[in-house]
Structure formats: C-alpha cells, structure tokens
Amino acid sequence: MNFDELIEEELEQLDDKLEEAKKRIQVSHDGSKKKVASRKTQRKRGRKTRGMTAAARSKAAKKAAKTRSKDSSGQKKAQRKRKKAMKLRRRKGL
Numbered sequence: 001m002n003f004d005e006l007i008e009e010e011l012e013q014l015d016d017k018l019e020e021a022k023k024r025i026q027v028s029h030d031g032s033k034k035k036v037a038s039r040k041t042q043r044k045r046g047r048k049t050r051g052m053t054a055a056a057r058s059k060a061a062k063k064a065a066k067t068r069s070k071d072s073s074g075q076k077k078a079q080r081k082r083k084k085a086m087k088l089r090r091r092k093g094l
Contacts, residue, residue, distance in 0.1 A: 023035040052060070 022041055023037050025033050026036045027033050051057075
C-alpha cells in the first residue's frame with residue numbers, strides 16, 4: 001500500500017465513525033432500543049420518515065399530474081414569462 005491508499009482508508013474509517021455518531025438511540029414503548037439516523041440524514045438518503053403509505057403517495061401523484069395537465073392558464077402564464085425572459089436575454093446578448 002502506498003501513502004495515498006492509506007490516507008483513503010483512514011478517511012473512510014473516519015467517515016464511518018462520523019456516520020455512527022450521527023445516529024441516535026430510539027427507545028420504543030416496550031423498552032427495545034435501536035440506532036436511528038436523524039430525520040435530516042434519512043431525508044438526504046431518500047428514506048420515507050413519516051406520512052402516507054406508498055399507495056396513497058402514488059394516488060396523490062396521479063391526481064397532481066392530472067391537475068397539472070389541466071392547468072392551461074398556469075402553463076400559458078409560464079410560457080409568457082419564458083418568452084419575456086428570452087426576449088430580455090436576446091436584448092442583453094446572452
């Protein structure tokens with residue numbers, strides 16, 4: 001092993017220790033303990049921390065997609081803003 005590999009390995013070990021330190025102990029009603037990362041960390045990793053079931057989330061997403069497709073006035077407004085911005089950019093030479 002050369003010096004760079006040793007440093008890389010050392011940094012990985014430190015990262016693991018830091019990650020372990022970020023976890024907190026959660027105690028359930030029956031007294032069992034488990035280590036849990038903070039909600040902020042879990043959110044960064046894309047885990048669901050609370051809220052709806054997967055089925056309810058997908059149902060809400062479908063409804064939102066339908067609503068977005070029906071929102072023609074919102075799309076028209078966005079198109080006007082886009083055109084205005086592009087005109088401004090052309091005038092400035094960007």
